[in-house]
Amino acid sequence: MPAHPTVRDRPFDPPRELMEWQADEPLRRMRYPDGHIGWVVTSHELTRTVLTDPRFSARSEFKRAPVHRPGTEPFFGVPAAPGWLVDMDPPEHTRLRQQLAGQFTARRMKELSPRLVAITDELLSGMERGGPGADLVEAFALPLASQVICELLGVPSTDRAEFQRNSRALFSLRSTAADTAAALERLYATVRGIAAGGATAGGTPGLLRALAEDGTLDTEEIAGVGVLLLTAGHDSTTGSLALSVFALLSHPAELARLRGDPSLVDNAVEELLRYLTVFHYGVPRTPLEDLELAGRTLRAGDSITVSLSAANRDPHWFAHGADRLDLTRRTTGHVAFGHGIHQCLGQNLVRMQMRTALPMLLRRFPTLALAVPAEEVRLATDMSVYGVHRLPVTW
Structure with missing residues (x-):
């Protein structure tokens, strides 16, 4: 019985086996690291079906990691921690999400645009002063993602370096259960302190303090929500932005197309999100009852991994070469942020940062190029968020 593949033939493509399974058997058996024989979903149609069917649970006590990841032990196999809404089903998930959804609407993100432009410009100026060359992750993608989410939530600048270290430990496949538990506790301590009285650099309360003053959520729920938003918002944006620049530099015709027509940026971002799909090891679900799916019988308690990266390359949904980067492609329906009630809460924040950062980077450095051969770029296959x-x- 095959395990979940992890080896990539090319840096921007999912493992070859996932695409072979999609063509031959889009719902198939798979062996999990603990020996459990569960399932993997690789088609776009079945992905949307599973992620919208309430018979499939997101509860953490049922979850298994599809790849070897000792650091998930504090999360999986036990009930979700307070506030950890990605590991909950309705009605608890609904109650928590309703408290947060208004803070991440497209309109709210547009209100953040002036500050985002200012942060981006400051980072680009720092690159320019230190050039002509830099590590784009350290100099641009990571500090941009970190500063934006920290200011939004109200994390003081003095805490950001420690937050980044703990976030890396949380998402690394190499972390032990002890490593992850320790990093998580440090993050919780930071968030609890901010909710009790922290403020942004501008002196106005961030989202964490606002939630505390509202009084609807208790202290531990705010702590859980805060850690989840901090880490997920930070890692997904860093990975998406850095990997997008790598992809554009590796596809000079598409890069030239974007440089020649900046109005393409919104669609280009959606295509990059689809093509790259940084949540590369999928999302876990578990049927709460015996059911039929694609002609197969799934038993209650079976583990299912929904492969977002494979679904986003499904030629039955994305025509005209789903395995190619095409910045003019119709990308409607991509599942880079998941689908259904658990679709990524911060997706509009990620989009806004990419729509702002990519054009500003390309304008500031019109001769931007890789400083090493593409095959020497270190890929983050050892992280749960790809990049x-x-x-x-x-330049």
Whole structure:
């Protein structure tokens, strides 16, 4: 029985086996690291079906990691921690999400645009002063994602370095259960302190303090929500932005197309999100009852991994070469942020940062290029959110 593949033939493509399974058997058996024989979903149609069917649970006590990841032990096999809404089903998930959804609407993100432009410009100026060359992750993608989410939530600048270290430990496949538990406790302590009286650099309360003053959520729920938003918002944006620049530099015709027509940026971002799909090890679900799916019988308690990266390359949904990067492609329906009630809460924040950062980066450095051969770029296959560890560039 095959295990979940992890080896990529090419940096921007899912493992070859996932695409072979999609063509031959889009719902198939798979062996999990603990020996459990569960399932993997690789088609776009079945992905949307599973992620919208309430008979499939997201509860953490039923989850298994599809790849070896000791650090998940504090999360999986036990009930969700307070506030950890990604590991909950309705009605608890609904109650928590309703408290947060208004803070991440497209309109709210547009209100943040001036500050986002200012942060981006400051980071680009720092690159320019230190150039002509930099690691784009360290100099741009990571500090941009970190500063934006920290200011939004109200994390003081003095706490950001520690937050980044703990976030890396949380998402690394190499972390032990003890490593992850310790990082999580440090993050919780930071968030509890902010909710009790922290403020942003501008002196106005961030979202964490606002939630505390509202009084609807208790202290531990705010702590859980805060850690989840901090880590997920930070890692997904860093990975998406750095990997997008790597992809554009590796596809000069598409890069030239975007440079020649900046109005393409919104669609380009959606295509990059689809093509790259940084949540590369999928999302876990578990049927709460015996049921039929695609002609197969699934038993209550079976583990299912929904492969978002494979679904986003499904030629039955994305025509005209789903395995190619095409910045003019119709991308409606991509599942880079998941689908259904658990669709990523911060997706509009990720989009806004990419729509702002990519054009500003390309305008500031019109001769931007990789400083090393593409095959020497270190890929983050050892992280639960895909990206690059370093991206040396020059101009």
